[in-house]
Amino acid sequence: MKLECKHVWEHISEYIDGGVDAKLREDIERHLEHCEICSAILDSTRNILILTADNRTFELPVGYSERLHKRLAKELESSEKDSKKD
């Protein structure tokens, strides 16, 4: 079956996740071979996901981990006392 671009776009997210069935995957791949527009859309979407998963894109506040473990240490200490009281 010959796919239209619009049809490929509808499945682009599932295609990236490997969620389309074998037949549809094959049809999409055949379409991508000759359609530069869809290939570009696929590549750009994929690259956005690569960038999203890159830890440098969404950074943690400076000192986050230190503050967290300090607070946690306090909590552990106070629960220690509580359990000794029991």
Add this chain to the structure above:
Amino acid sequence: MEMTGTTEAGLIARILAGEKELFHELIRPYERMVYVTLFSIVRNETEAEDGAQEAIISAYRHLASFRGDAKFSTWLTTIAINEGRKRLRRTKGAVEDSIEEKEESHEGDYTPAPLTDWREIPLEALERKELREALRVAVTELPGIYRQVFTLRDLEELNIDETAQALGITTGAVKVRLHRARIMLQKRLVPYLKTTAPARRRFFGRAL
């Protein structure tokens, strides 16, 4: 990033048996995930950090109720989501989009933006700071229901089932929201990608 089931289960058992200090070790691989989850809901650094601390302390206090039928990461994410929602209600009342917009509508145009003069993003473009900044802003400005699914799935890399479980929605809803979120981001970021030089090589960095 992930520890093996036995190591993690072993750690949890030891913490519950009294080796409390090990909780630091248990939580370390998930610190980032908890913060990012909180941020995707409250969209404010200070609130997200305070919430992350609260969520992690709450996880410590309730560790005994973790049954191991879900993954620890999913269980922890659920706690983080609840903490975020609680904070949102406290700070913004009922006007926030993620509360107001509970379901995806059937309307709206979710077609990607074509890039006719451009084929692939060069590796160098992905290294550009402006692109990262634009992506950060675009994700933060997504409507709540899309932002949360996108964050769990594409930032924290939970799978579809785990995302559905953590948010308490169906896998079908996860797929629809994820698709729309990705397309919305693609559309918004195209202007930043178009101005780049022609590609010389492809960049496959993600196992799919």
